[in-house]
Structures are given as C-alpha cells and as structure tokens.
Amino acid sequence: MEATKENYFYAEKPVGQLLSRRDFLKAAGVSVSAIAISGYVVTDIVQKRKSYIALRQQGLYKDDKRLQKINLAGSHQNASCLKVYQDMGTKPMGEVAEQLLHTKTYVDRSNLLMQGAHHG
C-alpha cells in the first residue's frame, strides 16, 4: 500500500514561481472589481425596476378605481360572466364549467428531472 501511495505523489508548483506580489494584486484586484460590479449591477437594476413596477401598478389601480365608480368592483358584478353561465346552462363549478374552466392535470415533473440527472 505504501508503495502505491508514493506512485501518486504529486507536488504543486510553489505559487511564488508563477505569481509575483504585483501579479497577485492585479489578479485579486480584477476579481474583486468583477464581483463588485455584478453586485452593483444587481442592486442598480432592482432600484430602477422598483420605480417602473410602481408606475405600472398605479396604472392598474387607476383602472380599478374607474370601474369601482361604475359599480364594477367585484367579479360577481360582471354581467357578461353571468351571461356565460346562463347561455351554457351551468354555474360556477357546474358540469360544463368543470369541463371548460378547470383542469385536473398537474404533472409531477420531479421524477423526470431526477432521471435526467442520473443519466447525465
């Protein structure tokens, strides 16, 4: 066993031969700034995005207010929806509604994912 171990002995080149103090500072500086930039970019994106998300949301709440004023706050007040149930001879979660508006198919995809990983 001892002999086998020796066959696999391997020494790394000392880092000093490859990288001077100056080189090390360069490499460290570049990696730190690269990490800092991506961190900064993500924060910057999140900051900017907050402003336009808020504006778009306000647009929708403005629409909501307009509809509340004409007595259309909740879905049960939508006359077109009630017409659908009447025309189709059904009600919420009725037989036809179940066929057209509900799904029974949610697929467990986790096993499939694992298969992919094992064979990869």
Add this chain to the structure above:
Amino acid sequence: MSEVSKIRTFPPSKESWGGEAAFEGTHRKGELRGIIKINQDNCVGCDTCTAFCPTEAIKGSLGVAHAISTNKCVACGQCLVNCPFGAIEQMSFVDEIMKKLDDPKAFVVAHPSPAVRVSIAEEFGGTPGDLTINRLYNAFEKAGFHNYDVNFAADQTILEEGTEFIKKVRYWVLGERGEDLEHVAHHPLPHFTSCCPAWVKNAETFHPELIPHISGAKSPIQMGGALAKTWAAEFVWKKDPRDIYMVSVTPCTAKIFEASRPEFNSAYEHLKAESKIPQETPSFQDIDAVLTARDAAEIFRRKGINPLTMSDEREIETMNVYTGAATIFGASGGVMEAALRTAYFILSGTELSNPDITLVRGYEQDIVEATIPVPLKALNGKIINVKVAVVNGASRNIKEIVKRLIDDKNQYHFVEVMNCPGGCVNGGGQPVRTMGTSWLHPLLPLPLRA
C-alpha cells in the same frame, strides 16, 4: 426614464415541441421548450441573470458565457428582462400570426392581459403606467384582430376559483360534509393560486407535494381560450370554432409554455363530445398562439400602427366587459384581493364597504401576510379569520413559504404566488427598460479602465 430596448427573438423550430417520446426531461410531448435562450456570442458572463432566476436554471460562472438548463427553466423570462447586455432572446410567434392575419378564413382574436394595458405605451414613447384600453382595442382591430379582453376571463376565474375556495373553507374549516364537497376532500388548505404558469411549472418540478393544494381553476387566458371557441363562437360571434384563432397577448413568456400544455384543448374535447364539430377534426389548442407585449408592439410596428395615436372612444361590447377585480390581476396581490372581494360577498351576503384591500398588495415586501375577518351569513354572523399570504416573486420566496408550511400547515388558508416581483406588470414579456452605462461611471477610475 431610460429608453426601451429591442429584444432579439427567434421563431420556434421543429425541435421546440419535442420528439415522439412521451417525456423528455421535464417536458411532455408537445410542450414547448427552449422558450428563453442565452445568446452565447453576446453573453459577457456578468452573472446578473443568476440572481433573478427562480429555479437556479442558469449554468456558468462569472466571466463565462452562461446557458439555461431546459429541464429546470420555467420560462418566466426574468433573466431576459434583467440582462444588462441584451444577450437573452425569446421565442416569438409574430411571423406565424402575421400570416394568419392575411388569411381571410381565419377569425383572429386578440386576448390582451391586464398588465399589457399599462406597459405597451412604453414601446411607443409613453411612460410606464400609461393606461391604454380603448386605444389598444382599436389598434388591434385596425391590425385585423377581433377583441376578447382577458380581464373578462379573469372575472370568470374569480367566480370559479372563489367558489372552489369557499367549498374548501366549508369542508376544511367549518367541517361541513356533503356530496358537493366530495372532491375538495382531496384538496386540503392552504389553497394556492394557479394563474401564474411559471409558478405552476416550478411547483410541478420542484415541489410536487404542493400539487393537491393548487387550485383546479385554470388561468384566465386558458378559461378565455376554452370559452372563445365554445360560448363566444356560438352565442356572440356566431362563427365556426375551427376558424377561430386565439392569440393571447401577455406580459409573460411562461404563457407561451402554458398554451402548449396538451390538456389545454378543452374546447375541442367539449365540442367533439357534444357533436358540434365532426368527430374526425384534428385536435386544436384553446390558445393557438401567444404574443408578449413586446411582440404585440412589433406587430403594430409592422402594420404601421401606433396605439397611442388611436381613438380613445369605443362602445362597451360584451367581450370587453370587466371589473376592477379583474384588472388588478396584473399586480402582485391582485388575484388575492379580487378573490376576497367576491368570497366576502358570497360568504357574508354583503359587499365590502371599501373594496380596496391594500393589506394584501405586494410591492416592497417579499411575502405579504394578512388576516381578513369575514362574517358568515349562514352562521348568523359568526366571524372567521381568513389568513392569507402573497408571494411577491419566486426567486427568493418559494423556499421560505415552503419552510413556513412545513413548520405549520395551518397558518394560511389562501396563498397567492406570482413568479415575478411586483406581479405580471414586471413579467418576462414586458417592454425592457434599457440599462444604459451610467452605472459604470463610479467604477471607471479603477484599474479596470485599462
């Protein structure tokens, strides 16, 4: 405000629907895959996208061109809208739809989502939040579409999902039993929303234990597709359902995936069972094609239409009637608020004195929690406290909500999950604000400048 960037697109290829195998990776036969793609030539390896991915689907370390794992990707497009270098591309059906618009036999219907009406203006020089409703309908009509507002279908979703939730409350909270409650016996609380397709695929792939909790009600777009080819075809448009070509116009790239799910051909199945179409008709999907907000703007540009200069006048038609509850679906917390408005009315017998349930709106917080007291008409005004949670963005919060449910399964009755922070208004199909280079300035004096 910065400008809007042009996002590169590519048409679907033959392989996009998969081969003959029933399953390939996490996809079933016929399901679209590879909807979002990183262009290896343009990716600088800045690693920004990985911070926005909800499923850790992006491979590649800092400085190396990244790639998306098709099996893990839920097609939400958050990486795409947040890429500072415009290196991520989207599958697009613009060419196919342009051809359909020239086909005299096709009855092409535009089905626009709530969040598109507050964003499409940005593609034409407007500001975020500019509300375009009649202008958008008129623009679609000019481009050759008929209109069916998704908001109308969203109201339908609330009536279905609200009814389902009330049944679950009756069975699981109030302990009622009966024939009409039998099937909710297999669907315990908390009730999870099902309208966000990226969330549904995320749950199916990474949290299958939550599947029984997800609402059986389809998303508004899928309800709309099924109703367009059955109810609207017969009672409103008086058209052959086989000629109707449904185009959903969404703020979302995951809806492209959702529309290809093989079970979403309910109109076809229903019409065949009712013998309203010949038995040999080949199957058709409820939604034939999906346009993102950016794609819709591209169609308008190709047709020389600017929605912002269209008339704002229009009669209210049956297919465009909708309520405030439907329009707020596009904001985080909106589905919850809409469902509560109707559930409150049905359970208590009275309208909310103030329909604004601002407690559940998601903007700054990652996970919003609230308790809504609802008096029950059937129990002489006895009050139940409905405990709700709104998950505002999947990338940071799904793990947290799952952890909380393991700690205490009964702490929520109703959980809304939106993959994108802020809700659909910040979806992967929305106009992308250019990042510019101002963010580089503070860094320029560093040695990096060389």
